[in-house]
Structure formats: structure tokens, C-alpha cells
Amino acid sequence: MSLCTRSLRGLSLWVMALLVLAASLFTGSGTANADAPKxxxxxxxxxxxxxxxxxxxxxxxxxxxxxxxxxxxxxxxxxxQGMGIESSYVxxxxxxxxxxxxxxxxxxxxxxxxxxxxxxxxxxxxxxxxxxxxxxxxxxxxxxxxSGALIAVLSDDPDTMNFMNALNGRGNSLNTVPLKAEELPDQAQLLNGLDVLVINNFASDTLSAAQQEAIAHWVSEGGTLVLSGGAGYVKSAAPFADIAPVQWTGTTTVQSLPELEKLGGKPLSLQESYTISTATPVEGAESQLEGNGNPLIVSKSQGMGQVMYAAYDLALEPVASWGGHADAWASILRGALPLVNPGGMGYYQPMLESLGYVTEYFPSLKMPSFQLLLWMLIGYAVIVGPLLYFILKKVDKREWAWLLIPALAVVASGTVYTVGSSDRTEEMAHTINVIEMDGEGSALKSSVSAFFSPRSGNYTLEFPKNTYLRAGGSSNSFGGSRLGDNNTYIRAAENETLLEFRNMPQWSLGKVYMQGQGYNEAGKLTSDIRLDAAGQIVGQVTNETKSDLENVVLVMGGKAYRMGDIKQGESAEVPQDKAQILTTNHQNLSNLLYPYTNNDVYNREREVLSMYSYSPTNIDKTSTYIFGWSKDHLTNYTRAGKEVSSDQLNFWVQPIQMGWALNEGEITIPYGFLTPEVTQVNSPIFGTYVHGVELGQGTMIMEFPLLPGDDVKYSEISIKGTRVPGVATMELWNASSGEWEPMTQQNSVHVIADNPEQYIVNNKIRIMISTSDHVNFMMPELSLKGESQHD
Incomplete structure (x- = not known):
């Protein structure tokens, strides 16, 4: 046998041995997989x-x-969503x-x-x-x-509220979701996806204490809870007596419900006695609808949300299947049900995620002084150039340049690095807090923060218990990431929430978005705002928050009033100086208040206000409100138990109610103080913006709430802005005749001076806009004249 043959055979044996070894490894792996849990x-x-x-x-x-x-x-x-938000929930x-x-x-x-x-x-x-x-x-x-409306239902009849689905046939996006008790989360933040929770003729005491507490917290953070059931109301409302808008007194029977019929706009025949509950509204509650001397619908604000009472069983016939039932509840729940673009055109980034890039305006991270670096460069050039040459020539050691020039380059580079990184050696953060106050002392706080890593590695951050987080990777990484490359891990531990940024590069930013931070000690802004005889806003605002507020602005009646700085416990008068009053005219308020300048010191404030104003969830909130700024620490998180140093900018905002302190005698309410709410849409294209409304072929119904109470007799109602594009028409609902009436188009003002009461339904004026093509228009405005019977 030749040496070559023996060599080939030996090589073959080695190859076979390797194959057997590989096979055994795979077999071993297979055996391990077979033993692994299934x-x-x-x-x-x-x-x-x-x-x-x-x-x-x-x-x-x-x-x-x-x-x-x-x-x-x-x-x-x-x-x-293209925002670099990548999280692993553990x-x-x-x-x-x-x-x-x-x-x-x-x-x-x-x-x-x-x-x-x-x-x-x-x-x-x-x-x-x-x-x-x-x-x-x-x-x-x-x-x-x-992105449509979700109405969850706890009821002995799973078809309760199914009548609301009729609105979907008219362009709305709405779903009713029947739930069992065990399907309801016991954390308020997990109820966040619901717009309305209806408890109708259901034994609420079967819910756990944690579930009951979660519902109460969810309401205070903006949810709408409806308690109903007619004769079964007591078992629906039992655990929620502290927040219910009424005190139950018993039951009665009625033969008709004319006010509900009027609200629904269609005939309602009960045919026989119909059982409703009787109750007395509690202090602070508002009776929205009454029938036969009994309150039918009562609402009460609770934090950022509301609790509503309905006197009848929502699943009880013949009202349950009545043709006007959906229209009536579209009006009752106005503002609680989001109206979205049914055609899905366009995309609205949630406000908090939109603020992520603002955190990159890091106040503590500053560029090195250009002049300093320039002089260092000039000094280095002088030293390694003529100065070094002159010295080495003087001592006749020019060959030393081969050693000294690289050495000086290293020293110069180290000096430049030290100067440039002088403020980049410690962990730090930049946090934007949005504090939405409810006017009762509590607030809903949402935050976005950028965490700066001075060195590469893993960083675990610690947040308070029940903080809900989203996170994003470093802002200095290049290229797209793949599924499985996610390096942010979030764990809800027993006493805290942990966020781990893994493999952070040096000098990079990790973004974290925080929600679920109830802020029960926020305080409030109290106000005494009213109209004087000339129709001008007068009054004052008092800062009862926990912070000194800067650059406070009141937005009301289509104008922005600069009120200056208001320290904690102090007050400021609404300015009458025209230089401090801006007419918004549906313009971008943030640009008016904080225009771009070379020394743009208000760039963060401008971007935050812009994002808040244009957020679709805030459009209806931003007609009458007050806001201000502070820079104290309101959100703190730690690493290894040590608080992370942080720059903070806080945006404080609260809705403001006009104090309609109407004395007996004539009253005049100018345009711009009463804001309409859209209740129904039947169009493939719909959107509300700060600058107006976009509507495709179809219809839109809106309602103007009038002055609260029933002690005002109106002599004239004027509607301005009735002239819409040629393909669109505007009509007014006549509650007495049950018909839509065309409105004046010629002068864009429609005046109702002959029996205005016939157009009032549930203390509101209802308007419909119809169009045969895609149009953009401004919301109409309402003006009132009348007489107050109030003593």
C-alpha cells in the first residue's frame, strides 16, 4: 500500500470520526430535547x-x-411605529x-x-x-x-348596550364587549384601553376588592363608568356608593319617557308601565335628563373621568331596541367615546411617544466651547510647528521630532478628550413630565425620560411599583434592529418596576416612557373667571399646586392670556393689557407663544405645547384651559438604589370652567366661549384638528352645550360660521317638530330670535353638516342672549 493511499485512508478515518462525533453531539442534543419540558x-x-x-x-x-x-x-x-421603541416584558x-x-x-x-x-x-x-x-x-x-371606542359591559344580559352598534352603520367605529367578572383586570392601567364601562343589573359585590379599586382609579384617570339597572340599580352600584352621582331612593313606574324620546329623535312607545329607579343627585352632580319629575341621567365628575347614573335597565324592552336609543346615548356619552377616522387615513402618534425626541435637548450635555477648542488647536499647531522646530534646532536635536511630535499628539488628543467629555462622565437623565390636573387635587402624570450612559455596558434602573414602561434603545446606534436584538427588559417586581438596558454603547441615550404614575398630591389651580358687562374675561387664578409655576397662560374664548409667573400660594389677575393677550384664530398656539429665535431658549416648551395641543386625545380639552411650567424634580428613578441626576421640565395643565355667576337680569355670551362636541360621524374620512375639521362625503352631528341650569330664558341664539364650502350644508335640529331645518348661508350667521326654546334638546343645540365631497371647514361658533331668573 502506498504512502498516499495510507494517508488518504487515514484522512478518511479522521473525517468519519468527526462525522460520528458530530452525529453524537446532535443525538445528544436530541436526547436533551426529548428530556426537556414540553x-x-x-x-x-x-x-x-x-x-x-x-x-x-x-x-x-x-x-x-x-x-x-x-x-x-x-x-x-x-x-x-418607527419610534425606536423596543421592549421585552418579563x-x-x-x-x-x-x-x-x-x-x-x-x-x-x-x-x-x-x-x-x-x-x-x-x-x-x-x-x-x-x-x-x-x-x-x-x-x-x-x-x-x-383606535375606535370600546364599551365594556358587566351585566346579567350580555346583549346590554348592543344597540350602540347601530352607530357603526353610520361611519362610527365602536365595539361593545361583554365581560364576566373574572375577565376584568384588577389593575387600573389595564383598564386603560376601555372608554366606557357599563355595569347594568349586575352584582358588583362579586368583584374582588382589587377589581373595585382598579375601577375607581380608572375613572379618576379619565374613564367613564355607567351605573344602571332600574330595579337592579342597587346591586350594580353597591361597591361604588362613594363615587356614585345619586342616592337611590326606590323605584317607580312611568307610562312614557318624553325627554328621552326627544333626545333620541324618534317615537318611543312604552305601551305599558315601565319600571325606573328613583334617586336624588348628590352634591356636585349634574342632572342631564329628567322624566316625570325624576332624574333619568345624572353625571358627576370624578378626577379626570366621570360616573353616570341611568334610571332604567339598559337591556329592558321596549327601550333597549328602540330606534332612537343609539342616538340618545351618543349624545349622553359625548366626549367619552373617541371619534376616529373610519377610513383609517392618516396616523396620529400618541403624545408621549411624540415627545421622545424632545428629551434629546439635554440641558446638562453641552457642546465644548468652540473658542476653547480653537485656541487649543492653534496652540498645538504652534507647539508642534515653529516652537518645537526652533527649540530642537537650538539644541541641535532635530531627530527628536520623531518621538516628540507623536507624544505631543497623544497629549493634545487626551486634553481635547478630557475637555470635551468633562460633563459626560456621570449617569444622568433628562425628563419631560406632563401633569394633567383634575382640579380637585390629583393629577394624571405621564413622563418620558432619556437616560445617558457614560460608559458601555448594562444598566438596570428602578422605578416605583405599578409604573408602566415602554423603552427604546440607544439613539446613537446605526442601522435597523432585528427581532431578537431587543436589549431592553422590563420586569414588574413585587415592590418596584425594573428596566434593564443591555449592551448600551458609550455616550448613548436610552428612552423610557412612563405611565400609571398617579399623582395624588399635585394640588390644583383655582380660578374665579367670569365675563364682565362688556363681554371681557376678568378674574384671577390661584396656584395651589406643589410648585412655583412660570409663564402661566390662560386659554379661553379663542384667546391666550399671558399671566406671568405665579408662585405657590399666590394669585394673578387675568391681564387686560392687549400686549399680554394673543388672539389664536386657530393658529398653532405654541408658535405664537414661543416663536423660533436664534437663541431658542424655549424650544422644549414650544415642542411640548405643540404635541399636547395637536394630540387627537386632547383636541376637545384644549379650548378652555390653563397651563404653566416648572423645573423641579417630580419623577425620580434610581440605579443601584442611588437616584439618577436629572434635568426636568414639567408641563402643568388643567381645564378651566367659566364661572357663570349669572345675576338676575340680561345676559350676553359672546362667540367662542361655548365649545361644540362632535357626537356622530357618517363619513369615510373624518378628523378634528386645532385648525378645523376634515370631512369626507357624508354627515357629522355636533352639539353645543348651553349655560348650566334651567334658570335662563333665551331670547336669541346666533350661530356664526354657517357658510361652509359649496358642496356642504348645515342644518339645525328642531326638537319640537323632530326635523332638521336648513340654516342661513348668505351671511354665514344664523339668528334664532323666534322661540329659541324649540331648538333646545337636553340643554343643547344640535347641528348637522352634510357634504357630497371632501371638505375642510372651521367649527361654527355660538352666541347667546337671554335673561337669568337666578336671584
Whole structure:
């Protein structure tokens, strides 16, 4: 046998040996996989599959293992909104053998598919080892984003509120979601995706204490709770007596409900006695609708939200299927149900995410002085040039230049680096806080913060318990990231919420978006604002917050009043100096107040105010409000127990109610003080903006609320802005005749001087705009004249 043959055979044996070894490794792996736990997964997303866009939603995950095992379940969500927001939500779970285990994780709403999210299970921890594949079930979430209205229902009849679905046939986007008690989350932030919760003829005391508390907190943070049931009202409202708008007194029967019929705009025949509950409104509550001497609908503000009482069982016939029922409740719930673009045209970025880039205006991170660096460069050039040459020539050691020039370059580079990084050696943060006060002492605080990493590595940040977080990677990284590259991990621990930024590059920014931070000690802005005989705003505002406020501005009646700085406990008068009053005329208020300049010291304030004003969820709030600024520390988080140094800018904002202190005698309310609310839309294109309304072919119905109370007799109602584009018409609802009447187009002002009361329904004026083409127009304005019967 030749040497070559023996060599080839030897090589072949080595190759075979390697193949056998590789096969054994794979076999060993297969054996290990065979011994590994087999875990099944099921998921239930949002409310009956509806994931509310821009809100927090519950994700229920059910895991079943054929072995005892414990570890981290991780839900990785890649950015689906182009904002660099990438988060992994982590929860530790113990899985007893063959026992289904359910965990609930809060996730933000949006479009989800197999390419932008995945669910992983790590034995022990996500920081150790590889994930264990699921044996059965889908390892990702799939959902389209939903921005319409969600009405959840707790009732013995699951069809309660189904009459509201009739609005969908007219262009609205609305869903009713019947729930069982066990399906209702016990955390207020996970109710965030609901617009309205209706409890009708349901034993609310079967809800857990945590669920009841979550509902109360959700209301105070902006939710609308409806308590109803007629004869069953008491069991619906029992746990919510402290926030209910009425005190129940009993039941009665009626033969008709004319006020409800008038509100719905269609005939309502009861045919026989109909049972309703009787009640007395509590202090601060407003009776919106009455019938036969009894309040039918009563509402009461509760924090940022409201609690409503309905005197009848919403599922009881014949009212439940009455043709005007949906129209009546569209009016009753005006402002509580978001009206979105049914055609899905355009995209509105949630306000908090839109503010992420503002945090990059980092006050503590400053560019090195250009003049200093210039003089350092000139000094280096002089030293390594003529000065060094002259010295070396003098001592006849010019060959030393080969050593000295590189050495001087190293020293100069180190000096420049030291100067340039003098303020980049410590961890620091820049935080924007938006504090939306309810006027009663509490507030809803939302925050976005940029965390600066002075060195590369992993950083774990600690936040208060029940803080809901979204996070984004470093702002200095280049290129797109892939699913699985997510390096931000969020864990809701027992006493805190932890956020880990992994593999942060040096001198980079990690973004974190914070919600669920109830602020019960915010204080409030109290006001005594009224119209004088000339129709001018007069009065004062008192700062009862916890901070000294700067650059306070009152926005009311189409104008912005600069009120200056107001320290804690002090007051300021509404200015009468025209130099301090800006007429907005539907312009961008932020640009009027903080125009661009070379030394742009108000760039952050301008961007924050602009984002707040243009946020679709705030459009209806920004007609009458007051805001100011402070820079004290309101949001603090820690690393290794030590507070992270932070620059903070706080935007304080609160709705302001005009004090209609009407004395007996004539009253005049100028244009701009009564703001309409859109209640129904039947169009493929719809949008409300600061500068007006966009409407496609179809109709839009709006309502102007009149002065509160029933002690005003109106002699004249004027509507300005009735001249809309040629393809559109404006009509006024005649509540007495039950018909729409055309409005004056020629002079763009429609005056009602003959029996204005016939056009008033539930203390509101109702207007419809119809168009045969795509149009843009401004909202009409209302002016009132009359006489107050108030003593």
C-alpha cells in the first residue's frame, strides 16, 4: 500500500470520526430535547381580541408544562411605529407539572404580527441560557391596532348596550364587549384601553376588592363608568356608593319617557308601565335628563373621568331596541367615546411617544466651547510647528521630532478628550413630565425620560411599583434592529418596576416612557373667571399646586392670556393689557407663544405645547384651559438604589370652567366661549384638528352645550360660521317638530330670535353638516342672549 493511499485512508478515518462525533453531539442534543419540558402556550389579547391603539392592554398567557419548571416568560415587542421603541416584558412564573398557569402582562396597543414580536420562555431567567421552544401553541401575538371606542359591559344580559352598534352603520367605529367578572383586570392601567364601562343589573359585590379599586382609579384617570339597572340599580352600584352621582331612593313606574324620546329623535312607545329607579343627585352632580319629575341621567365628575347614573335597565324592552336609543346615548356619552377616522387615513402618534425626541435637548450635555477648542488647536499647531522646530534646532536635536511630535499628539488628543467629555462622565437623565390636573387635587402624570450612559455596558434602573414602561434603545446606534436584538427588559417586581438596558454603547441615550404614575398630591389651580358687562374675561387664578409655576397662560374664548409667573400660594389677575393677550384664530398656539429665535431658549416648551395641543386625545380639552411650567424634580428613578441626576421640565395643565355667576337680569355670551362636541360621524374620512375639521362625503352631528341650569330664558341664539364650502350644508335640529331645518348661508350667521326654546334638546343645540365631497371647514361658533331668573 502506498504512502498516499495510507494517508488518504487515514484522512478518511479522521473525517468519519468527526462525522460520528458530530452525529453524537446532535443525538445528544436530541436526547436533551426529548428530556426537556414540553410547554404549551395559549394567549388572549386585549378585550375579546381588541387591542386599543396607544393604550395599555391586558395580555393573558396560559402555560402548561409536563414537568415542574420555573423561569421567565418574555414578551418581546419590536418597534412597530418607527419610534425606536423596543421592549421585552418579563414575568417570573412557576409551572407545576400538568397544571395550567395563567399570567397577565400589560402591553401597549398597536399592530402586531409574527415579524415584530415573539414570546419566549427561559428556564430560571432570561439572563441565563437559551429559551425552551414551545411544544404547542403560537409563540407570537397577532392583532390589528384599534383606535375606535370600546364599551365594556358587566351585566346579567350580555346583549346590554348592543344597540350602540347601530352607530357603526353610520361611519362610527365602536365595539361593545361583554365581560364576566373574572375577565376584568384588577389593575387600573389595564383598564386603560376601555372608554366606557357599563355595569347594568349586575352584582358588583362579586368583584374582588382589587377589581373595585382598579375601577375607581380608572375613572379618576379619565374613564367613564355607567351605573344602571332600574330595579337592579342597587346591586350594580353597591361597591361604588362613594363615587356614585345619586342616592337611590326606590323605584317607580312611568307610562312614557318624553325627554328621552326627544333626545333620541324618534317615537318611543312604552305601551305599558315601565319600571325606573328613583334617586336624588348628590352634591356636585349634574342632572342631564329628567322624566316625570325624576332624574333619568345624572353625571358627576370624578378626577379626570366621570360616573353616570341611568334610571332604567339598559337591556329592558321596549327601550333597549328602540330606534332612537343609539342616538340618545351618543349624545349622553359625548366626549367619552373617541371619534376616529373610519377610513383609517392618516396616523396620529400618541403624545408621549411624540415627545421622545424632545428629551434629546439635554440641558446638562453641552457642546465644548468652540473658542476653547480653537485656541487649543492653534496652540498645538504652534507647539508642534515653529516652537518645537526652533527649540530642537537650538539644541541641535532635530531627530527628536520623531518621538516628540507623536507624544505631543497623544497629549493634545487626551486634553481635547478630557475637555470635551468633562460633563459626560456621570449617569444622568433628562425628563419631560406632563401633569394633567383634575382640579380637585390629583393629577394624571405621564413622563418620558432619556437616560445617558457614560460608559458601555448594562444598566438596570428602578422605578416605583405599578409604573408602566415602554423603552427604546440607544439613539446613537446605526442601522435597523432585528427581532431578537431587543436589549431592553422590563420586569414588574413585587415592590418596584425594573428596566434593564443591555449592551448600551458609550455616550448613548436610552428612552423610557412612563405611565400609571398617579399623582395624588399635585394640588390644583383655582380660578374665579367670569365675563364682565362688556363681554371681557376678568378674574384671577390661584396656584395651589406643589410648585412655583412660570409663564402661566390662560386659554379661553379663542384667546391666550399671558399671566406671568405665579408662585405657590399666590394669585394673578387675568391681564387686560392687549400686549399680554394673543388672539389664536386657530393658529398653532405654541408658535405664537414661543416663536423660533436664534437663541431658542424655549424650544422644549414650544415642542411640548405643540404635541399636547395637536394630540387627537386632547383636541376637545384644549379650548378652555390653563397651563404653566416648572423645573423641579417630580419623577425620580434610581440605579443601584442611588437616584439618577436629572434635568426636568414639567408641563402643568388643567381645564378651566367659566364661572357663570349669572345675576338676575340680561345676559350676553359672546362667540367662542361655548365649545361644540362632535357626537356622530357618517363619513369615510373624518378628523378634528386645532385648525378645523376634515370631512369626507357624508354627515357629522355636533352639539353645543348651553349655560348650566334651567334658570335662563333665551331670547336669541346666533350661530356664526354657517357658510361652509359649496358642496356642504348645515342644518339645525328642531326638537319640537323632530326635523332638521336648513340654516342661513348668505351671511354665514344664523339668528334664532323666534322661540329659541324649540331648538333646545337636553340643554343643547344640535347641528348637522352634510357634504357630497371632501371638505375642510372651521367649527361654527355660538352666541347667546337671554335673561337669568337666578336671584
Amino acid at each position: 410547554i404549551q402556550i395559549q394567549t388572549e389579547l386585549g378585550y375579546k381580541g381588541k387591542l386599543k391603539e396607544g393604550k395599555w392592554n391586558p395580555l393573558k398567557i396560559t402555560l402548561t408544562s409536563d414537568q415542574d419548571i420555573a423561569g421567565d416568560i418574555v414578551v418581546q415587542i419590536q418597534s412597530y 414575568q417570573y412564573v412557576e409551572l407545576p407539572k400538568d397544571t395550567p398557569k395563567e399570567v397577565v402582562i400589560g402591553i401597549p396597543g398597536g399592530y402586531l404580527n409574527k415579524d415584530n414580536n415573539q414570546i419566549l420562555f427561559y428556564e430560571k431567567s432570561y439572563t441565563e441560557g437559551q429559551p425552551i421552544p414551545f411544544d404547542l401553541g403560537r409563540n407570537y401575538l397577532q392583532s390589528s391596532q384599534y
